[in-house]
Amino acid sequence: xxxxxxxxxxxxxxxxxxxxxxxxxxxxxxxxxxxxxxxxxxxxxxxxxxxxxxxxxxxxxxxxxxxxxxxxxxxxxxxxxxxxxxxxxxxxxxxxxxxxxxxxxxxxxxxxxxxx
Amino acid sequence: xxxxxxxxxxxxxxxxxxxxxxxxxxxxxxxxxxxxxxxxxxxxxxxxxxxxxxxxxxxxxxxxxxxxxxxxxxxxxxxxxxxxxxxxxxxxxxxxxxxxxxxxxxxxxxx
Numbered sequence: 001x002x003x004x005x006x007x008x009x010x011x012x013x014x015x016x017x018x019x020x021x022x023x024x025x026x027x028x029x030x031x032x033x034x035x036x037x038x039x040x041x042x043x044x045x046x047x048x049x050x051x052x053x054x055x056x057x058x059x060x061x062x063x064x065x066x067x068x069x070x071x072x073x074x075x076x077x078x079x080x081x082x083x084x085x086x087x088x089x090x091x092x093x094x095x096x097x098x099x100x101x102x103x104x105x106x107x108x109x110x111x112x113x114x115x116x
Numbered sequence: 117x118x119x120x121x122x123x124x125x126x127x128x129x130x131x132x133x134x135x136x137x138x139x140x141x142x143x144x145x146x147x148x149x150x151x152x153x154x155x156x157x158x159x160x161x162x163x164x165x166x167x168x169x170x171x172x173x174x175x176x177x178x179x180x181x182x183x184x185x186x187x188x189x190x191x192x193x194x195x196x197x198x199x200x201x202x203x204x205x206x207x208x209x210x211x212x213x214x215x216x217x218x219x220x221x222x223x224x225x226x227x
Contacts, residue, residue, distance in 0.1 A: 044216075
């Protein structure tokens with residue numbers, strides 16, 4: 001079965017420290033991988049994606065993610081966390097099935113708290 | 117700033133009311149989506165429109181009725197909802213290999 005796992009419900013990090021939010025997936029074929037962020041009472045904002053090419057992907061707000069095919073992982077990283085990065089982060093995988101139909105599978109989300 | 121616009125931002129409705137949620141995108145995307153999201157949970161897919169035709173209905177109750185009048189507009193008609201239908205309703209659009217672009221959502225409360 002296709003699935004996406006975010007093993008940590010909550011990640012706490014001090015401001016200025018590096019942060020990592022983990023994501024692993026189990027999807028057949030060549031998936032497209034995404035990270036979204038959601039601030040309180042807001043919609044989902046796109047951060048970055050991996051489709052093909054360089055395994056290190058750079059996105060919005062200084063975030064980056066590394067695609068690791070052998071470990072089926074797509075961890076989100078930032079070298080220096082800001083208090084304003086505190087939010088709910090979702091990993092998602094888009095895969096193709098039944099012709100041209102495509103679906104997003106979502107992880108359960110990781111709540112990031114950056115402490116001043 | 118979002119390129120997918122949803123109205124209204126907030127909606128309170130009684131269980132006998134009829135209301136509609138609206139979504140508009142000008143990104144040229146040919147796929148549009150309705151999602152339902154409960155607090156601190158991932159969004160749940162409800163409907164997918166591809167080239168203005170309904171391609172996926174995730175077994176959504178008939179009290180939710182989607183409509184796609186043209187390639188830029190998506191509506192969700194609501195009738196006889198239940199309190200458990202209270203949630204954030206998100207519209208999104210996408211291209212072939214793009215990520216999805218989401219609107220800010222409609223916060224729906226059913227009383």
